[in-house]
Amino acid sequence: MIEKLRIGIDTGGTFTDFVIHHKGRIQTKKVPSVPHDPSQAILEGIREFQDAAYSLLIIHGSTVATNSLLERKGARIALITTKGFEDILFIGRQVRKKLYSLKGEKRKSILSSDFCFGLDERTTAQGEIEKNISLEELKEILKKIKSLKTEAVAVSLINSYANSSNEKTIKKELDREKILSSISSDILPEYREYERTATTAVNTFLMPILNNYLSNLETKIKKADFRIMQSNEGYISPALAKQKPITTALSGPAGGVVGAFQLAKLAGFRNIITFDMGGTSTDVSLVDGLIRRTNECVIGDFPIRLPIIDIHSVGAGGGSIAYLDRGGSLRVGPQSAGAEPGPACYGQGTSPTVTDANLVLGRLDPEYFLGGKMKIYPERSFKAVEKLAKKINKSLLKTADGIIEIANANMEKAIRVISIERGIDPRNFALFSFGGAGGMHAAEISALLKMSKIIIPNNAGVLSALGLLLTDSIKDYSKSILKDAEEVSGKGLEKHLARLREKSLKEMIKDGFEPKDISFLPFLDLRYLGQSYEITIPYRMPSKSQKAFPFIGDFHEAHKKLYAYHHLQRPVEIVNLRLKAVGKSQKIKIKKYPLMTKNPEKAFLKKQAVYYAGKKHSASLYERSLLEPGNEISGPALLLSYESTTFIPPSFKVLVDGFLNLIIQKKR
């Protein structure tokens, strides 16, 4: 087999990142993004490889779906549902967003109520079809839908998770009429009518746009195998992405987590918390040997109940603005100076930000912003922080320290949500920091949570694009069971599982995988009968001699771990059966260098004063790209690279490992 040239492409807001792998060598590249047509930057970036003599494999993390959802710039769609429930998307869960807002919020829907149609049909919760579809009625509705010039149709009927045959009848008619459509029993065959309907409608809303975008790329890129990253940590073929565009809705951050997971594994870390601190927000996620996933996600006000990487976001970043509120408390964020006007030191804004505080404390080198390419005005930072300092009657340095401390506490809280609130102790984890602003805060945050080590990877600036080349193809399938485990037979479960397996095998083979490269991981969503949140537990086949299902015991254990109690006597309900299918792909290898000298003198730049915990220190500054494997540096120090600065506090030290990652830990 000829080795392909692999390219990971991640579209970001400012740059489109490329990681190119060929014959064991990695090359990176950044091209300015073109927001109104992301394909332009992609074509620009791969032009030089188009005419080469080898074939390409491109894995792409796209923001097209996310952006069109957030901006509500999708297709003109219609909804067909059961009569009596036409307003389902408008009622939602009948709650308002803000508890203490007397006036409610402005709502932006993805379709208007004139585009929602009810059919006189009914399936019961037990899965019996009580009333069949009347083809006449359906045809009438389709006529109206056509006259409204809709581009696609979403179908979601009550109780279709229990029996999808009425939805399938409608799908057949829609296919016959050549109308683009998706049905809820395909997209999310799980109970909870609002979430299922919303997920299906959003999928439909995105279909025409993704279809255009991907078809356009496919025609313009020659001799390439093309894959699309999903938000569930794996990629799929464009053909599938066109049917289920919703699975790509968070694919950008997903690449970053996959990249972090794989690089950490190489470096010898199984348990990490990823920490991606940017200008306006910080994303964190937890990996304990496996990337954690969730089914409870909201994008642009819509619940998306599909497995996606569990990423928690808070409005705290380098651009977060510090101000004194009218109650006399010093706030940091969530308002951000963003890129415009940016932190005071960028030359436009006047509000003090986290970045300005860092500059005041000497934790940044004003001459080395973006490798010295960006002009910085440190005096503006001092002025902005000084103004705030006067208001709170504190010294300049104490105020800057306070800004950092509050920002760190906000980010610590985000990590608590994904670890401690879920019954997991962060002390057993390493903090994996990437993103432009993370390196300045990682050491202190890890100390707040008593985490043992911090990893700052090499190639942090293109981590998402790199992650794309380190991932497998993953597809998720599910089926709602909603029965007391006592009423379910092992045979019955196996039968459902076999059906899901058959379906996924077909789709995997269609995507070019050989059966030997496909593995299946079945799971069950379980809960105590009467609860309404589930815990996902790996499914284990009951042995013949066993009376009880082995996963029931696993569930009790997991419940205890998460919630500190369990009820061994309570009946357990099987809510959903899930199947994760993994198509193993050939991933790139990352080179490990032998460790060289401990002495980092080759990378040494100069000394600079930094302030830490109220004291002045003299820190050594190093050029990160000149550090060699084996180098050891004792804090206080600043490691400067093109896209970010890493601050090593006095009580910390850093080791450069064989993959050129920085491994930071407390001095003994």
Added chain:
Amino acid sequence: MIEFDPIELELFKNMFVSISEEMGAVLGRTALSPNIKERKDFSCALFNQKGETFAQGSHIPVHLGAMPLSVQSALRTCSFEENDLVVLNDPYRGGTHLPDLTCISPVFADKKLAFFVANRAHHSDVGGMTPGSMPLATEIFQEGLIIPPVKLVQKGKLREEILTLILANVRTPEERQGDLMAQIAANEKGKQRLQEIIKKYGLKKILQYTNLIQNYTEKILRETIKNIQDGNYSFTDYLDDDGIHRKPINISVIIRVKKDEAFIDFGFSSSQVEGSVNANFAVTCSAVLYVFRSLIKEDIPFNTGLMRPLKIYAPLGSIVNAQYPAATAGGNVETSQRIVDVLLGALALAIPREIPAASSGTMNNVAFGGYDPEKKTNFAYYETIGGGMGGSYDLPGLSGVHTHMTNSLNTPLEAVENYLPIRIHKYCLRKGSGGEGLHKGGEGIIRDYEFLVPTQVTIISERRKFSPYGIWGGKGGRKGRNILFSKGKEKILNSKVNLKVDPGDVLRIETPGGGGYGRRKK
């Protein structure tokens, strides 16, 4: 002059709020009943030694004012030891209405009582005349099991005899047990976190900032009130009836704003009534706090500091401060909404751009129960239905939402149909029910239930006779209706009713729309 550190204030403020939120995360995730898990009908809070809150998280407004009263009541009757937990629901000893069970735990530091943590959750049945424990009662004894402050956990040991006593008095003991265990776990979490930070920062500092955070909230409310012109603002609105006598009940308020304080005078309101719409003082307090909290634009911690600039006069024995042993099940859910309506109506005279027209003004409480022959068990179920929000100066009102004193999620009908012998045939907006105006009121909801087995139904609803008011020329929202379709006949039901229905009967609830704001442009 600043007498505290603004940096530390921010750090401790966030820490306290996050502790109460972590308690809520435990409670919401571990409870058994849909009402607590799905609808999140609960609150968690932290208290000082006097039983005043300094932080409250995951809250629903109707619990706001009531939480401190329950801790204070427990303080009066129980001597707390380490690892105790007190439970109560008695509306005359710190509760709101019987279904709300409050669990209170002391937090000790160095063997001395330092703080309390507490949570309150709505249980879907606590016994009484009808399933769901929202009956049309005339005295509290009919409404369910009354629990005065008693120790459910003593020195870390669950008192099985108390638990058994509670469970013997309710229709769904397993679910109650599960929910109570979740409430205990939530308090454990709060306790553990508070002890952690006491250890880290020292008790003295924590005590200092629990006070400062109350001052902080107080200061922001005072500044907000200062922006309202001094004066007396009054308003009157009506409850349809008490479910026993078909007579309207008036609630009147005069808000006297002076500088940075407000005196809220309910002296002209109706006396307490025979039916269950009596509000106890805790409920009235919650409604007042909700309204004034809503005037504050920024995100602030909710605590006792909010109470300080406000003085409430509610005569004992009136509809807004009922006297033992009046029935109170509906006071918490319905009267609380009307109290908000009159408070907002009065404030609209002072700050017309800030205050919207009336929202639906009822939670449309529906409770069912009976025996499911297929599953061979009893069932009990309770839910509330949203309505229209009032239009405002800036926006039309939202449609089909819960407003003011509640914001609990609906239960998915696919869950209802899977677990109960009930079929839901319609759940849609009630078109045309929102009041006309420059900014229209939001639409109400229509929900149809078909019963598959003989079922006992209780409805407690409002705004069936008096529509949600419009303001500044806007029209009122359409009144709600409760209709029973039985054996080919259609019957309009009263706003509060208890009835037995047969298989095949269909109950339709049409909820009120919101009032309109301003005259509609021609």
